[in-house]
Amino acid sequence: MGYPDSLKQLIKKVESTRPDRVKKKQDSVEFPALSLEDRDKVLKAYHPDVKEEGRREVMIGPNKGYRIAHEYVDILEAKSRISPEKIDLSKPDYETDVLVIGGGGAGTAAALLAQEQGAKVIICTKLRHGDANTMMA
Ligand SMILES: Cc1cc2nc3c(=O)[nH]c(=O)nc-3n(C[C@H](O)[C@H](O)[C@H](O)COP(=O)(O)OP(=O)(O)OC[C@H]3O[C@@H](n4cnc5c(N)ncnc54)[C@H](O)[C@@H]3O)c2cc1C
Structure with a gap:
């Protein structure tokens, strides 16, 4: 399948700066790290575990009120797959x-x-x- 074009462009960018980054410490170019606030912005915009629209509130159960990923909420709020007609709980034998x-x-x-x-x-x-x-x- 290979990388999409958008990712290939990013890979090129990383490769073009690699020689500067791998030089000996005293000669290498310092690329500024993101500040904590900027990191937070990037995570909130793109990271599937952090993006607001990737989460919702659990409505029932012990985790009620937690905001977590839709996939987990779907499981936690799912109806039991056990059919009550097939299990007689008055006679657990x-x-x-x-x-x-x-x-x-x-x-x-x-x-x-x-x-x-x-x-x-x-x-x-x-x-x-x-x-x-x-x-x-
Ligand atoms: C937040 C978190 C992150 C983790 N991350 C990693 C990781 O990155 N890599 C890794 O290798 N491991 C990780 N672990 C550990 C890993 O989750 C466990 O080692 C593994 O899931 C244990 O599997 P299990 O099936 O033995 O137990 P569990 O998945 O805990 O299942 C136990 C089951 O037994 C049931 N049960 C318990 N008591 C009773 C009872 N008396 N009667 C009937 N049923 C009962 C429970 O309801 C549950 O369904 C993590 C654990 C946690 C909590």
Whole structure:
């Protein structure tokens, strides 16, 4: 696919100043670093994790009121994928080959692997599936 033209122009700019930057310390040209305020402006304008329009407020749950990325809010506010008709919570008595406790990355990977090997799997987790350290990482 290669770089888009806009990025190629930036690469040229970096390459054209490289010889000056790699000279010995005493001969090299000092390019001023951005001030903290300017960095903040650039981040707010372009960085997907920092741009205001890249975030929204969580409306429900323990993270209610936090402004975080839309993708996380979508997950945190999602309806459960478990159908209440399929699970009788008044009689929590199920037979399974593999019981996985914890729905983070490790538990989910283990459950998928066991299922692929033909085992009947139940995964139970204390919060919603995906509401785990793995998502934060
Ligand atoms: C902010 C943050 C950033 C991180 N960044 C990195 C990184 O950059 N690189 C890196 O390698 N690692 C990082 N880590 C560590 C990484 O997230 C964890 O090592 C990894 O996600 C652990 O995966 P896990 O599936 O074992 O646990 P988790 O993802 O924590 O999942 C545990 C699951 O068990 C459930 N559970 C807990 N107790 C019970 C219970 N009693 N009954 C039922 N369910 C229960 C939880 O609800 C959760 O679903 C970060 C962690 C955090 C918090």
